[in-house]
Every structure is written in structure tokens, then in C-alpha cells.
Amino acid sequence: KAGVTQTPRYLIKTRGQQVTLSCSPISGHRSVSWYQQTPGQGLQFLFEYFSETQRNKGNFPGRFSGRQFSNSRSEMNVSTLELGDSALYLCASSPSGGGTGNTIYFGEGSWLTVV
Amino acid sequence: GNSVTQMEGPVTLSEEAFLTINCTYTATGYPSLFWYVQYPGEGLQLLLKATKADDKGSNKGFEATYRKETTSFHLEKGSVQVSDSAVYFCALYNAGNNRKLIWGLGTSLAVNP
Numbered sequence: 001k002a003g004v005t006q007t008p009r010y011l012i013k014t015r016g017q018q019v020t021l022s023c024s025p026i027s028g029h030r031s032v033s034w035y036q037q038t039p040g041q042g043l044q045f046l047f048e049y050f051s052e053t054q055r056n057k058g059n060f061p062g063r064f065s066g067r068q069f070s071n072s073r074s075e076m077n078v079s080t081l082e083l084g085d086s087a088l089y090l091c092a093s094s095p096s097g098g099g100t101g102n103t104i105y106f107g108e109g110s111w112l113t114v115v
Numbered sequence: 116g117n118s119v120t121q122m123e124g125p126v127t128l129s130e131e132a133f134l135t136i137n138c139t140y141t142a143t144g145y146p147s148l149f150w151y152v153q154y155p156g157e158g159l160q161l162l163l164k165a166t167k168a169d170d171k172g173s174n175k176g177f178e179a180t181y182r183k184e185t186t187s188f189h190l191e192k193g194s195v196q197v198s199d200s201a202v203y204f205c206a207l208y209n210a211g212n213n214r215k216l217i218w219g220l221g222t223s224l225a226v227n228p
Binding site: 107 | 157158159218220
């Protein structure tokens with residue numbers, strides 16, 4: 001079955017703009033998590049959605065937001081982009097969330113460059 | 116709180132060398148432990164996992180044993196290949212931690228022919 005699909009794969013934005021990234025989870029998976037990956041900070045958890053509800057949130061400013069639709073597809077939005085937002089944004093899906101016996105599956109990520 | 120500490124990289128080895136990547140953790144209770152691998156240009160994928168003390172996870176020649184007494188989950192492989200070049204992430208899940216996976220910073224491995 002198809003894996004986790006993220007779009008777009010690469011994008012360049014200007015400071016102050018906003019961006020929306022999309023994630024289609026594996027069919028049947030209801031949990032979608034988002035991560036930011038940078039060389040200096042490693043993998044940072046942004047938020048997790050389950051059945052259209054945000055279930056967990058990391059320590060990111062309010063400029064970072066997300067949502068999940070009834071078909072489990074998810075989007076994340078970053079407003080008022082800053083240079084430091086340049087990163088690889090990874091989406092991960094699982095049947096009910098990362099945990100014991102519950103593998104999470106990652107997409108290939110969306111590379112965001114802010115100039 | 117919960118945390119994961121991995122050895123810093125990059126680690127550079129010759130083909131067929133023995134690999135150890137150290138991972139130690141801090142957690143209350145009985146977390147599950149994972150190793151994920153990220154090949155160049157790809158997302159992360161699960162390499163192996165262990166859900167209770169003394170469990171050994173293994174996959175593709177890699178092994179890691181859940182050691183509660185030393186709070187460690189070191190990744191080992193007896194003979195690495197060039198194709199093992201990737202970034203390796205140690206992670207823990209603790210049910211009392213709001214279902215979040217806690218990640219190490221990752222260790223980059225380069226294997227030379």
C-alpha cells in the first residue's frame with residue numbers, strides 16, 4: 001500500500017510569507033505527527049493529530065499550526081516565515097500514535113528554504 | 116523528564132568493520148525503545164525496537180539490547196556495508212509522556228569501501 005506522501009518536496013519562500021505543507025498518511029492510519037529537522041536541533045516534535053483533533057503539541061511558537069481533515073490528511077502552516085524556519089519538515093503516520101507495538105511511518109519530507 | 120542521549124557523530128568506518136552507536140536514556144517507568152534510520156534524501160524508517168528490559172531488537176544485521184540497569188540501548192552491527200551509510204536515531208516512548216516519542220539528535224555514519 002502507498003506510503004506517507006508529502007507535498008511539496010521542495011520550496012523556497014521569502015521572509016514574512018506563509019507556507020502550507022500537506023501530508024497524506026497511509027490508508028487507515030488516523031494519527032499524523034509533524035516534525036522539524038535541522039542540523040543543529042535534530043528532530044523536533046511539532047504536533048500530533050488524531051481523528052481531526054490535536055492530541056499533542058511541541059514547544060513551537062503559534063506561527064506553527066496544523067489541522068487534520070476527516071480523511072486523515074493533514075496540513076501544517078507556518079506564518080510570518082523567519083530564516084530559522086528553514087528545515088526539513090517530516091510527517092509521520094500510524095494507526096493510533098507512536099508507542100509500544102505501534103511503528104510510525106515517515107514521509108520523505110518537505111524541504112523549506114526561507115530567504 | 117524523559118530524554119535520550121546519543122553519541123555524537125560523524126562516525127566513519129571501513130567496510131566490514133564493527134559498529135557501535137551508543138544510546139542512553141532517562142525515563143520513569145518502563146519505556147519502549149527504538150532505533151530509526153534515515154538514508155540520504157529519505158524520511159526515517161524503523162530499524163528495530165524493544166519494548167521491555169532484556170529484549171533484543173534485530174533487523175538487517177543490526178542489534179540492540181534494552182538494558183534497564185545501565186539505561187542503554189546501544190546499536191551494534193558486526194560487519195557494516197557501504198549501504199549502511201545513514202543517520203541513526205535512538206528514540207523512546209513512554210506511555211506517561213502524552214504519547215510522544217522522544218528523540219536523540221542522531222548519529223551520522225559513513226562507511227567507506
